[in-house]
Amino acid sequence: MRTIDRDRTTLLVIDFQQRLMPAIDGASGVLVNAGRLIEAAKRLGVPAVVTEQNPKGLGPTVPELAVEGLPTLAKMEFDAARADGFFELLPKDRPDILVAGCEAHVCVLQTVLGLIDAGHAVYVVRDAIGSRRAESKEAAIERMRRHGAEIVTTEMALFEWLGTAADSHFREIAALIR
Numbered sequence: 001m002r003t004i005d006r007d008r009t010t011l012l013v014i015d016f017q018q019r020l021m022p023a024i025d026g027a028s029g030v031l032v033n034a035g036r037l038i039e040a041a042k043r044l045g046v047p048a049v050v051t052e053q054n055p056k057g058l059g060p061t062v063p064e065l066a067v068e069g070l071p072t073l074a075k076m077e078f079d080a081a082r083a084d085g086f087f088e089l090l091p092k093d094r095p096d097i098l099v100a101g102c103e104a105h106v107c108v109l110q111t112v113l114g115l116i117d118a119g120h121a122v123y124v125v126r127d128a129i130g131s132r133r134a135e136s137k138e139a140a141i142e143r144m145r146r147h148g149a150e151i152v153t154t155e156m157a158l159f160e161w162l163g164t165a166a167d168s169h170f171r172e173i174a175a176l177i178r
Helices: 027-044 104-117 134-146 154-162 170-177
Strands: 009-014 048-053 072-075 096-102 121-130 150-152
Touching: 009 027, 009 104, 027 048, 027 096, 027 121, 027 154, 027 170, 048 104, 096 104, 104 121, 104 134, 121 134, 121 154, 134 150, 150 154, 154 170
Parallel strands: 009 048, 009 096, 048 072, 096 121, 121 150
Antiparallel strands: none
16 A cells, blocks of 8 residues: 555545444544544545434434535445445545544444455544444454554544645644644
8 A cells, every 4th residue: 555645535434423422432532533534634625425323323423523515324234335325425536545433343344344345445544433442443453454454543644645744735734633
């Protein structure tokens, strides 16, 4: 794999839902980092897609992520790649997927494996995924890595999207991290 190229990438935001987030270990940090990724994607022209697992049961995406207007897929499948209409939401000219979401060991893991099976390069943002238990998150990260996902951090993704301090968006994106 190579560095994360914003012209090849789609941001996938998995199941940050109102009734789920209170149970997530370290939820506040995970939400802050997911918000940084969403804001950077908007500013840099990186398309983003949102999923919601059983929204009648788990509620909508938390309002602090400001995903209004982004394509959103309501699903019952844990693996979004198995949900009707999922691949139609992903831009065809962007083979790389940057993933943030919950729960790491359920919907994130299964979706990442589905994306890899479908031929996508997948980057999982370690500090923007969460589970109810830390050991579940760590087991999921290890399994995703073994199957070919690159494990990155929010800062890694943002600075790889920029590529250079000469980028006209450098100051505004760097300010998201401070």
